Amino acid sequence: MGQKNGESSAGQRAAPAPAGAPRAAGRARASGAPAYAELSCQSAFSFLAGASEPEALVERAHALGYAGLALTDRDGLYAAPRAHAAAKRAGLHLVHGTTLSLARADRKRYDGRPERADDRVVLLAQDEGGWRSLCRLVSAARADSRRAPTTPLSRLAAESQGLHALLGPHLPDATLDALVESFGRERVDLALHDRLLHRDRRGQAVQRARAARHGLPLVVTGGVRFARRKDKRLHDVLSCVRHKLTLDQAATRLLPNAEFCLRPIKRIAYLFRHAPEALARSVELARRCRFSLDTFAYRFPGFEVPPGETPCSHLHQLVHEGARARYRPMTPAVMAQLAKELALIERLALAGYFLVVHDIVRFCERERILCQGRGSAANSAVCYALGITSVDPLGMGLLFERFLSEERGEPPDIDLDIAHQDRERVLQYVYQRYGRERAAMAAEVITYRARSAVRDVGKALGFSLSEVDSLAKSIDRRFDSDRDGLPAAWSALRFSSATRRGDVQGDVQGDVQGDVQGDVQGDTQGDTQGDTQGGDGDGDGACAADPRLTLLLELAGQLCGLPRHLSIHVGGMIVSGPPLTDAMPVEPAAMNERTVVPWDKDDLASLGIIKIDLLGLGMLTAIDRCLGTVSRWREARGQPPLRLHQVPPDDARVWDMLCAADTVGVFQVESRAQMNCLPRLAPRRFYDLVVEVALIRPGPIQGQMVHPYLRRRAGREAVSYPHPRLEPILRRTLGIPLFQEQGMKIAVEAAGFTPGQADELRRAMGHKRSKQRMDALAEQLLTGMLRGGIPREAAERILAQLSAFADYGFPESHAASFARLVWVSAWLRRHHPAAFLCALLNAQPMGFYAPAVLVSDAQRHGVVVRAVDVLASGWDCALESVEGQQGGAAHSAQASLRSGSLREQHPPVACGTGGGADSSAVGGGGGAGAGRSVPGFGGVAAVLAFADRDDDDRAHAVRLGLRTVRGLGERHEAGVRAALASVLTHGPFTSSADFAKRSGVGRAVMEHLARLGALAGFASRRRQALWDVAQLARQSPGPLADVLPAERPVQLRHMTVGEELSEDYRMGGVSVSRHPLAVLRPRLRRAGVLSARELCDRRQGERVLVAGMAICRQRPPTAGGLTFVTLEDETGFANLVVLPDVASAAAAELKAPLLLAAGCVQSADGVTNLRVTQLTSLTDRACIEGMASHDYR
Structure with missing residues (x-):
């Protein structure tokens, strides 16, 4: 690959086979062979310039018998800790360094060709001062994130202490002279290369002449970019990614051959047989560079304490x-x-x-x-x-x-x-x-995953963008992070759109779809009907026969796991006593x-x-805001404010709500899996919540601990212990080890480990870089348990369980901390649902569900939710009196009149009443149908309205804020807030033009507000509001000056219910008037489609139809290929379990926002699921375009 696109054969010398060269590339240096240390080597942490992980380079250098290896990544020390750890394990001498890019000057190369973007010099740290200099230099080079990292010669001269420089033949004489002057001749060497290239031969001649002229020593280096010859193809791909080219376009941008690998010493010695002193010099320099990260100089900062104290x-x-x-x-x-x-x-x-x-x-x-x-x-x-x-x-x-x-x-x-x-x-x-x-944040290394690897390799191989996109999206998400799983993922690729579609019963689909389209679309055009059919093109079939696919699979597998770029850690912060750059590199973050x-x-x-x-x-943001609201209510009644630690620790009504899995919005227990588990676990005390938080995790699931625990809790399985000595440790979890602390205690009690050894075992089992350590400690644990009298079968079962959850299982302390927030959020939801919803909406983005799901759930519990209105809404969502207009931006007579007219035209709907399009309005604090049962997740009966909730909460409605309008982002926030504040001094907005002028928003935002109905105070019909915005743009200068030509006024009709729903979801992501399924219910009922509530009453094994909005799609890696889908309708939620073959046949349909499912009812322990046999998209997405769902996390 490299020869074809690199230098021509005329620019490359044949490689003579050195006498006695070892046949096995991995053979260590034979006795009597010359010694060699590689002093110029770039890893994959040069980001697209190197193709091997530092661990692989260290292992290869050790296998070849190198006397040392210098890791010299470009303008960075990213791989230093990993290489240090790998070198310690291998017993290889590691030299820390970097390849520094010098700031460009007007100059030419020694061979007369224009210079590359930067000249580069290899710097090696000789001692701790040299390491400090490296840290300061690379930090300064990357201090300006707007440009590529470069270092002026003056900066390098000022920070040269403890460094040794290796200079290549491309550096101009003036640069060389300046470096020799600042470093001194004793700390400068001239590098010799021989990668079988004529340019290297010319470079050697230049270096020898310079050595004679300046009295500088020569040293052999390889300019290594990858560990083995076979890695050359991957390096070619990375070069294409770096230059945004295909392999056919890359030409001389690729390395010309595979000699840029770690080569056997005898081969290098043969190539430099005329310069044995330069070969020996590599070892001498490596030995001079004594710095090791074992002597790392980081110090935590001191803390100022009172006089006389330590x-x-x-x-x-x-x-x-x-x-x-x-x-x-x-x-x-x-x-x-x-x-x-x-x-x-x-x-x-x-x-x-x-x-x-x-x-x-x-x-x-x-x-x-x-x-x-x-x-x-x-x-x-x-x-x-x-x-x-x-x-x-x-x-x-x-x-x-x-x-x-x-x-x-x-x-x-x-x-x-x-x-x-x-x-x-x-x-x-x-x-x-x-x-x-x-002070600085820690980093996170973002590595290539299956999909990103396929995308980059595919582009390099010349696949079209549409083909690359199709290939990447066809990889099952459960394989995306697994390098070893890529072949399995590849076998699941589905190129033909015909194989993706399954037919749900034709009579039902035709009956329902035809009626639904007519009912929902009204007079709108059906131009979005094909949207939900997925992105499958007819050209996909051609990809299946493309021979490049085999190569793509191989290279993508090699690319998986290599570093792609750096990101900032979610929260890790480092503080230091001395400046950080004395001990480590620092660079600006994107933020x-x-x-x-x-x-x-x-x-x-x-x-x-x-x-x-x-x-x-x-x-925590939502809890803080909710507690603030509740505290203000309490203080108004003469009661003390409510703090986090003062939330009552026990409440039967809250326990009932948790046992019913009525937990949308509750911390940690709102996912489908947690909701399915809650009725089975039936928590009644705090420790039950600790178990609940920890139970639904990959570790306990992989260790097959979940169902045994639940059976024992329900009394269907006797509680037993692997050994009587373990009963005190496992008693609280019914003999099942669930927590990391239990695993540690078992190691101490059953195998004689010290607590420190037990923690070492936990970390080894869960550490991605420590398989050898894990194997050794696991064997020690097994031996200790056998020696302690535990039978082998029981000991092996314990070891398997501990291994399964060590990485993913929660520590008990972590689960307990989270359980406290579970309880507080559940208590607030039960007693203050309106305040809790308002806080959740203002804390977005967060949580498991989209705001639309939170709003619909709150409405089913009797909370009144009102739409966005520029005359009543603030920037944030707010609470206002159920009886009138309070808490909005304006509560004037005009706003009150407008509010009343709106209630007559589009009354708020209690979506849980099951009455379809004729559902009655929610009023006051409860609403029609208060107290009736609706299904929560898993079909558990939940109370529709919390009739006994706090009086203040019941007296308030939630008014959606302008922050929920799509298009009103951060750049508009300041202007809109200022406009809202101006209401206090200049009075309420008098027209759309007045609002636009005060807020400074443009035409696109005003159109969004009009489509959403937020300008209803100025125009009762949404189409009329849109017309007014267009006319306003024609008439007014300023932010709305991008105008259309004037048009004659026309008589505009009302939007249909379906059109308004569509605009609600497209412009705001939520509708407070009615649920889309309530509109469709009459047609669905005629077709025999059940509601979510009715599904709960069906018998085990009964075949039924159910429809709803897909609010959650998940395919966890622990589920054996099963896909779990949650549908929501106006009555609650329905759980779907989709088998792999059904999911494969209906892959496009699974992406649709509105689904119709046929299947068999599964019911156990108060939890109802539908095992799906057929699945289809019910209709086009016109009525719910913009609805967000929680997919595949």
Whole structure:
């Protein structure tokens, strides 16, 4: 591949076979063979310039017997921690370096051709000062994210301490002279290359002449880009991706041959047989470069403490003050645990770390920002006493060693969940508190997955964009992140659209579709009918026979897992005592006022760098807003405000709601799987919620723990234990190990592990880079259990269970922290559903469901929801009096009159009444049909309206805010907020023109508002409002000046119900008037299609039809290819289980927003599902275009 598109054969020398060359490329250096160290090697972390992972390069260099390897990625140190760890495992001497791009000057190459964009110099770190210089240089080179990284010679001269430079033949003499002057002759070598290219031979001549002229030594380097010869094809693809070319177009942009790999030493020695001193020089230089990341100089910042105090003494004081407030009384057990933890913290010199985290929590308290610690930190009584976490680890029986131990060898990990809309304030506080040069975010390495690999390889191979898109989308999502699963994914590719479509009973489809189209579309044109048929073109069949597919599959498999680009970690923040660039590289993030250390969390942990996770959590934002509303109501009644920790811990009505799986919007238990589990688990105490949170996870599912636990809880299976000694550990979870802490305790009790060894086992089992370590510890665990008297069969079953959930299972502490938020959000939803809905909508994006689902569910529970209206809405969603207009931007006589007229024309609908298009309106606090049953997920009966909810909540309706209008994004927010504020001084808006003038929005936004009905106060008909906007654009200068020619006024008719629904979903994503299925219900009923509520009453095995809006599609990797779809109608939810063959036949239909399903009823333990046998798109998407769903997560 490379020869064809690279240099011609005239520009390449034949490769003579050196005498005695080893036949096996992986054979180590034979006795007596010359030594060699590769000093110029770029990995895949040069991002599209190298084709091998650093681990692969280290392993290959070690196998070839190299004396050392220098990793010199371009303008970065991205792979340094990984290469360091791999070299330690292999016993290979690693040299840290970079290939630095020098700022371009007006010059030409030594051979007279124009210079490339940059000249490059290889820099190697000789000592700790050299590493510091590398960090500062690459940080400065990348400081301006708007341009490619380059370094001026002056900067390099100023930061040359501890560095050794390798200069290639392309550098001009003036640049060479400047570098020799700044580095000194003893720290500059001239690099010799021989990749069987004539340009390398010419370069050698130039270098020899320069060496003689300047008195500089020569050294052999390979300019390596990949580990093995076979990797050349992948490098060609990456080069095409980098240059945005196909292989046929790339020509000399590709490497001319495969000699840019790690080559056998004897081959290199033969090529440089005329320069043995240059070969030996490579080893000499490698030995000079003594710096190792084992001597890494990172220091956590000190913390300013009161005079006369030390960090340890101050921490002791804060802990005991907090413990006295939280533990009442302070029992000997509490005091002993605190003493144990504090002693370990002091031995590990971590007092400053805990003080810093405590300081961040105190800042959140001062600023009224809701935050809560979670994860393994909740295992610590010190964290609980400091107010970092909210779960008492002693009361829960949690294991401290899961959080911190001397044997662990890694820093502790404290995660702080912060209300996500306030998180940026906390991050900026950390930057300001410790200085921007001492604080930065951690990075996340985004790697190629199956789909992205197929896209990039396909483009390089010359597939058309439509073919590449079709190929990528045809890969099953459950294989997308799995390199080994790509062949299986490929076998599932479906190129023919004909094989994707299954026929649902013709009489039903024809009957229903014909009626539905007529009923919903009204007089609209049916030009979107084909939209839901999927993106399958007739050309797909040709792809199946294309021989390039085999090559694409092979190369895409090699590309999977390689780094694609860097991203910022979701919350990991690093703070340092000295400037960060003294110890690590730093570069600007894509977001303003953010900097990032370009290493991921595993890299940081391996180097002992302490990371504080400051994570944004949408539910905390929603809870904070809801508690604020409830507190204002309480204060108006003379009651104290309600805080998070004051939410009542027990409430029968909330437990009933949870047991009924009536949990849309409730934290962590609103997914389909959780809702199916809730009726079976039937939680009645806090620990039940802890189990619920942890149970529906990949680990327990893979370990086959879910169904045994539920059977034992229901009394259908006897509780038993693998061994009597394990009963105290597993009693609370009925003999089934569910939590990581239980696995650790089993290792301690049954196999004689220390707590530190047990934590090492947990990390080894769940660590993606540690298979050998995992195997060794797993064998040790099995041996220990057998020695402890546990039968082999039981010991192997325990080991399999622990292995299954070690990576994905929750720590018990993490589940307990989340369970607390489950309870608080459930309590708020049950007692204050209107305030809770308003808070959820204002906290978007967050949660599992689209706003339309949240609104429909709240309406079924008696909450009045009102549409967007520029005369009544603010920017955010708001609460207003059910009886009148309160809380909007304007509550004038005009607004009141307009509101009344709207209620007559389009009354709000209680979508759960099941009355189809004739459903009665919701009124007051309850609504028609209050108290009647509707199905929740799984067909569990739920109460339609919370009739006994808080009086203040019942007296309020939710008014949708302008933030929900599509097209009104962040760039419009300031203008719209200013316009809304002007109502207080200039009065309410008097016309569409007045609103446009004050807000500064353009014609497109005004059209959106008109289509949505938000201008109804100025024009009672939506089409009339659209006409007015067009006329306004013609008449007025300013933001609406992009006008159409004047048109004569015409008599405009009303939009049909279907058209209004369509506009509601397209422009706002939600309709508050009526559910689309309520409109379709008369036609569906005539065709024998059941509602979601009626489905719950059907017998096991009965064949039925059900229809609804697809609000959730999932195909979890643990489900054996099953697809789960949730449909919503005006009465509730219906669960579909789609078998793989049905999903394959109806792949296009599965994407449709409105589905009709035929199948058999499955009912057990109060949960009803429909096992689908046939599936079709019910109609075109005209009535619900823009409806969002939760797909395949």
